[in-house]
Amino acid sequence: MERELLWFEDVAAGQVLRSARSIVVDGEQIIAFARQFDPQPAHMGEETARDSLLGVFCASGWHTGSVTMRLIFETLHVARGGMGAGIERLTWFRPVLAGDALSVVIEVLAARPSRSRPDSGVVTYRCTTLNQHGEKVQEFTTTILMPRREPGAPDASLDGPSA
Amino acid sequence: MERELLWFEDVAAGQVLRSARSIVVDGEQIIAFARQFDPQPAHMGEETARDSLLGVFCASGWHTGSVTMRLIFETLHVARGGMGAGIERLTWFRPVLAGDALSVVIEVLAARPSRSRPDSGVVTYRCTTLNQHGEKVQEFTTTILMPRREPGAPDASLDGPSA
Numbered sequence: 406m407e408r409e410l411l412w413f414e415d416v417a418a419g420q421v422l423r424s425a426r427s428i429v430v431d432g433e434q435i436i437a438f439a440r441q442f443d444p445q446p447a448h449m450g451e452e453t454a455r456d457s458l459l460g461v462f463c464a465s466g467w468h469t470g471s472v473t474m475r476l477i478f479e480t481l482h483v484a485r486g487g488m489g490a491g492i493e494r495l496t497w498f499r500p501v502l503a504g505d506a507l508s509v510v511i512e513v514l515a516a517r518p519s520r521s522r523p524d525s526g527v528v529t530y531r532c533t534t535l536n537q538h539g540e541k542v543q544e545f546t547t548t549i550l551m552p553r554r555e556p557g558a559p560d561a562s563l564d565g566p567s568a
Numbered sequence: 569m570e571r572e573l574l575w576f577e578d579v580a581a582g583q584v585l586r587s588a589r590s591i592v593v594d595g596e597q598i599i600a601f602a603r604q605f606d607p608q609p610a611h612m613g614e615e616t617a618r619d620s621l622l623g624v625f626c627a628s629g630w631h632t633g634s635v636t637m638r639l640i641f642e643t644l645h646v647a648r649g650g651m652g653a654g655i656e657r658l659t660w661f662r663p664v665l666a667g668d669a670l671s672v673v674i675e676v677l678a679a680r681p682s683r684s685r686p687d688s689g690v691v692t693y694r695c696t697t698l699n700q701h702g703e704k705v706q707e708f709t710t711t712i713l714m715p716r717r718e719p720g721a722p723d724a725s726l727d728g729p730s731a
Contacts, residue, residue, distance in 0.1 A: 442634040445649035457649040471605040486608035486620040496654040
């Protein structure tokens with residue numbers, strides 16, 4: 406399910422990448438993740454979820470984020486691994502229910518060579534996680550470093566068309 | 569390790585909560601999480617990490633976030649479970665290395681009754697994750713709903729001191 410390795414030179418603003426598959430999040434996985442990381446009543450089973458503030462048995466937001474990361478890994482399959490410094494803004498729109506099948510859409514918003522690290526480029530993208538009905542369950546924007554195929558090579562785009 | 573259940577009425581802007589314990593993230597856990605959710609070379613072992621862009625074997629950021637959620641659960645132990653709609657801005661300051669012991673500091677930035685849900689209050693907090701050296705490894709701000717002890721009860725703070 407993994408695509409070819411991508412380098413900084415392979416991405417450009419405006420590009421849209423879609424995961425080749427979806428990942429089903431089942432009830433057992435929701436409970437296993439919650440038991441380890443987020444044992445709030447909404448994530449521990451149908452019964453405990455009933456009296457929770459959320460009121461419905463659903464995956465921890467961190468579980469949704471982690472499954473999303475897996476789909477990003479397969480979709481924007483960065484050579485040497487990307488390097489993320491954070492997340493701009495993350496929204497959980499609706500609960501991920503047992504049996505939901507998640508997929509991602511990655512929209513590249515910006516891509517430029519790094520000034521401080523000549524071996525890398527700086528790439529900003531928005532990642533939207535969808536369920537099997539095409540409904541948004543999560544969205545965030547992030548900026549990562551991606552390695553350049555030819556580290557330190559002068560980038561003509563920095564100097565304009567005359568370079 | 570779990571504290572008493574907290575309701576909206578128990579929190580106020582300016583409050584600072586610290587986790588009662590730290591959680592050690594060992595190398596096996598880093599690899600197990602990565603294998604499932606984020607199999608980038610930096611998270612899959614010392615050897616693959618060497619040639620990664622990060623250059624060091626360390627936990628996936630989503631792993632750090634998930635361990636942080638566990639510490640939040642134990643520290644801001646919300647009755648009926650909190651309900652988060654997202655994260656304002658999340659920063660990963662430095663890698664979480666095998667054997668690091670993580671703890672959290674939660675600073676309540678704002679707390680007000682919800683206008684749309686009379687059973688809840690709206691609480692904004694900043695969560696800082698520290699390693700055993702007291703260095704910041706992660707920080708984010710989030711807004712959650714917390715249930716009120718007396719749902720729908722009129723809140724004097726909405727009407728000022730004369731109420």
